[in-house]
Amino acid sequence: MITEPIDVLKALSDFGRLRVLKSLERKSLCVCEITELIGLATSTVSSHLNVLKNAGLIVDEKQGKWINYKMLPSPAPFFHEIWPIISKHLDDNPVIQQDLSKVASVDRKKICSNA
Amino acid sequence: MITEPIDVLKALSDFGRLRVLKSLERKSLCVCEITELIGLATSTVSSHLNVLKNAGLIVDEKQGKWINYKMLPSPAPFFHEIWPIISKHLDDNPVIQQDLSKVASVDRKKICSNA
DNA sequence: CAAACATTTCGATAATTTTAGAAATGTAAT
DNA sequence: ATTACATTTCTAAAATTATCGAAATGTTTG
Numbered sequence: 001m002i003t004e005p006i007d008v009l010k011a012l013s014d015f016g017r018l019r020v021l022k023s024l025e026r027k028s029l030c031v032c033e034i035t036e037l038i039g040l041a042t043s044t045v046s047s048h049l050n051v052l053k054n055a056g057l058i059v060d061e062k063q064g065k066w067i068n069y070k071m072l073p074s075p076a077p078f079f080h081e082i083w084p085i086i087s088k089h090l091d092d093n094p095v096i097q098q099d100l101s102k103v104a105s106v107d108r109k110k111i112c113s114n115a
Numbered sequence: 116m117i118t119e120p121i122d123v124l125k126a127l128s129d130f131g132r133l134r135v136l137k138s139l140e141r142k143s144l145c146v147c148e149i150t151e152l153i154g155l156a157t158s159t160v161s162s163h164l165n166v167l168k169n170a171g172l173i174v175d176e177k178q179g180k181w182i183n184y185k186m187l188p189s190p191a192p193f194f195h196e197i198w199p200i201i202s203k204h205l206d207d208n209p210v211i212q213q214d215l216s217k218v219a220s221v222d223r224k225k226i227c228s229n230a
Numbered sequence: 231c232a233a234a235c236a237t238t239t240c241g242a243t244a245a246t247t248t249t250a251g252a253a254a255t256g257t258a259a260t
Numbered sequence: 261a262t263t264a265c266a267t268t269t270c271t272a273a274a275a276t277t278a279t280c281g282a283a284a285t286g287t288t289t290g
Contacts, residue, residue, distance in 0.1 A: 009127050
């Protein structure tokens, strides 16, 4: 499945998905952690993750009950070249800054399950 | 009017608009030339041009009966950094290649008005 | 001024996308 | 195996976007 630049750009054209990517840049996260971080319904987050996955930007790996999502170590050239620039400029955004200040302390043990 | 990265990315998330930008990179064009090149209705092209203009990617300048659109000489940093990469990768696309092979010979005297 | 014509705006429709709740799936632990 | 729970899939609704034709705008030229 070849990913055209336009497909990557479409995947990057939603602010929620940019927030997810910026957070995943810091560390791998499961769906419920991302849901907590972004504040959207679980099914919506799952849908966004699927878009990012289909565009070849992230991968998932099962870890017991959870599914961890993380950025691709070696993404296709287009995304590999373009992402650092986008990432850098997103750092100016207050919402992103808030996300990043929270992401380090997000803990699935606390936020998922026994709420 | 400050343009956030997400606004630029949204403007870049439509293939028709990417075709317009690639063509404008070669030379300034009026709406009817772009319409001929891209094959969409004039009003649709005008709408796309407006999106690109609002995102700060292109400017227009009146030239008599026509309005020439062209890329900004000094766009905001985000687009300035990101566009060369996108542009380079779009060169692989057959539709873009076809557009670029036509753009040099597009002539408003022939395609507009006296059709 | 009137006719010609490039472009924009308006109005309406089709298509796509985002969203969320409910049901389904799959894994883990008791 | 039954319960608990993370995630996905399904379904439907709301929101946004792309598209076009017709009317409106503004400029040029006869």
